[in-house]
Amino acid sequence: MEKIVIGSGNQHKIEEIKSFFSDLNFKFEGLNPDLDLAEVIEDGKTYKENALKKARQRASELNQIVLADDSGLSVDFLDGAPGIYSARFGGADLNDQQKYLKVLKLLEGQPVEARKAAFISVLALVDPINDLEITVEGKCEGRIANKPAGQNGFGYDPIFYLPEFDKTMAQLSQSKKNKISHRGLALIKMKNELKKRYN
Numbered sequence: 001m002e003k004i005v006i007g008s009g010n011q012h013k014i015e016e017i018k019s020f021f022s023d024l025n026f027k028f029e030g031l032n033p034d035l036d037l038a039e040v041i042e043d044g045k046t047y048k049e050n051a052l053k054k055a056r057q058r059a060s061e062l063n064q065i066v067l068a069d070d071s072g073l074s075v076d077f078l079d080g081a082p083g084i085y086s087a088r089f090g091g092a093d094l095n096d097q098q099k100y101l102k103v104l105k106l107l108e109g110q111p112v113e114a115r116k117a118a119f120i121s122v123l124a125l126v127d128p129i130n131d132l133e134i135t136v137e138g139k140c141e142g143r144i145a146n147k148p149a150g151q152n153g154f155g156y157d158p159i160f161y162l163p164e165f166d167k168t169m170a171q172l173s174q175s176k177k178n179k180i181s182h183r184g185l186a187l188i189k190m191k192n193e194l195k196k197r198y199n
Helices: 011-020 047-062 083-088 096-106 174-180 182-198
Strands: 002-006 026-030 065-075 116-127 132-144 160-162
Touching: 002 011, 011 026, 011 174, 011 182, 047 065, 047 116, 047 132, 065 083, 065 182, 116 182, 132 182, 174 182
Parallel strands: 002 026, 002 065
Antiparallel strands: 065 116, 116 132, 132 160
């Protein structure tokens, strides 16, 4: 069974990816926390550049297939911010709640039409043995809620409102989220690529 390392330290993300690919003949696992690996400097200008950099660096270090992602929240009123800086928005020491409360503060008093937003995710898979690189993108459009709601999910999910469900991303079940979220849509594309390329 081929092993694919998920190049992330985010346990929520690791579990989400592992559960999504559970029906494929691959063994997915997170990065071994005991490995003393150099930090990946995310200095790309796009999600794709950052995702590829993470996957390439870890694949080179481990000589294994690595799947990495870069994702974020893009808010129209904030000219696309937090964008590629979503994980570090407001400072690396802020937790998820502090980050999304900062976004709410910046949008305080803004009408519905000014609160358009999108979640974007780019997945990159690098296979150093077969000299293969795959990238796919998923996008989910919605708007920023007036206040947080929901206990599921992580990151900015509690403030990302989906009008078609009248719920935030954090109020959806995991199975529903997998079908419509930015990462879910990217994972569907990556699953198809894996089936095609690895038979």
